[in-house]
Amino acid sequence: MAAKILDGKAIAQKVRDEVREGVARFAAAHGRPPGLEVVLVGEDPASVTHTRSKERMSNEVGIRGRLRALPAATTEAELLACVAELDADDTVDGILVQLPLPAHIRAHAVLDAIDPAKDVDGLHPMNAGLLAMGRPGAIAPCTPVGCMRLLAEAGVELGGARAVVVGRSNLVGRPMAQLLLARHATVAIAHTRTRDLKALCREADVLVAAAGKAKLIGGDWIKEGATVIDVGMNRDDAGKLVGDVDFDAARERAAWITPVPGGVGPMTIASLLATTLRAAEARVAKR
Numbered sequence: 001m002a003a004k005i006l007d008g009k010a011i012a013q014k015v016r017d018e019v020r021e022g023v024a025r026f027a028a029a030h031g032r033p034p035g036l037e038v039v040l041v042g043e044d045p046a047s048v049t050h051t052r053s054k055e056r057m058s059n060e061v062g063i064r065g066r067l068r069a070l071p072a073a074t075t076e077a078e079l080l081a082c083v084a085e086l087d088a089d090d091t092v093d094g095i096l097v098q099l100p101l102p103a104h105i106r107a108h109a110v111l112d113a114i115d116p117a118k119d120v121d122g123l124h125p126m127n128a129g130l131l132a133m134g135r136p137g138a139i140a141p142c143t144p145v146g147c148m149r150l151l152a153e154a155g156v157e158l159g160g161a162r163a164v165v166v167g168r169s170n171l172v173g174r175p176m177a178q179l180l181l182a183r184h185a186t187v188a189i190a191h192t193r194t195r196d197l198k199a200l201c202r203e204a205d206v207l208v209a210a211a212g213k214a215k216l217i218g219g220d221w222i223k224e225g226a227t228v229i230d231v232g233m234n235r236d237d238a239g240k241l242v243g244d245v246d247f248d249a250a251r252e253r254a255a256w257i258t259p260v261p262g263g264v265g266p267m268t269i270a271s272l273l274a275t276t277l278r279a280a281e282a283r284v285a286k287r
């Protein structure tokens with residue numbers, strides 16, 4: 001039986017519609033919209049596309065979204081000065097520094113400088129720590145938040161489910177595992193060096209593929225009836241965007257599956273908008 005498709009485009013639209021309503025309520029109550037500042041260093045084509053989308057989509061839902069595009073030669077000190085300026089600006093609720101940064105800038109130094117209350121990427125150690133400890137108030141990274149929404153939309157029961165997350169990045173794998181754990185799934189974090197990765201994946205009721213390796217996960221790695229969330233975005237030899245999962249083979253066994261493109265990708269920016277609204281609400285509530 002072919003799996004049902006988890007349509008990230010449609011669900012992202014639903015999230016943006018919800019955010020638009022929340023933003024209107026926020027603006028009416030506080031006399032200003034939530035503010036999001038996206039910082040791009042350099043001209044990596046994919047990053048240029050993603051940051052422009054972040055700026056455009058935030059403004060479409062009523063957030064005051066601004067893109068600061070800095071030259072590739074920007075020094076770490078200059079970028080830190082930019083972050084400090086945004087930290088100090090009370091009309092800014094969310095700060096996102098697009099990754100990857102040029103090699104001469106230490107990403108951790110920049111991420112650590114963002115006010116944790118404005119860290120809408122959830123990459124500050126304070127937010128990662130709160131999330132890992134299961135404490136309230138943590139801001140989680142946008143892509144895993146989007147994946148959790150996809151699972152909720154599919155009605156997947158997470159309590160007691162066996163979940164396998166393939167990938168251990170701070171942006172996706174680790175926070176995804178924490179979010180699943182918080183919903184009482186039994187979670188394994190695996191990676192490309194995991195011994196007999198296939199056998200582990202075959203145990204998964206929920207399989208999240210975020211290893212960054214095209215078609216790593218074959219159809220026979222999928223448990224019958226599993227939910228498969230493919231975070232992978234890889235270019236094949238023909239330049240076509242493909243996930244970490246062999247979609248055609250996996251959909252023969254899974255109950256639910258995300259396509260690439262049109263699955264997790266669109267949820268990332270929609271979740272960023274939702275997180276920005278949440279951060280704005282939390283900041284005004286704190287005063």
Ligand SMILES: Nc1nc2c(c(=O)[nH]1)N[C@@H](CN(C=O)c1ccc(C(=O)N[C@@H](CCC(=O)O)C(=O)O)cc1)CN2
Pocket residue numbers: 050051096097098099100121142143171233241260261262263264265266267268269
């Ligand atoms: N600071 C951050 N940097 C990066 C993040 C992040 O969450 N925070 N994530 C990625 C890139 N990214 C957003 O920044 C992103 C990637 C992909 C998509 C998307 O909608 N993809 C589409 C396909 C687009 C295409 O055809 O090329 C899809 O999957 O359908 C949105 C956002 C790295 N950096």
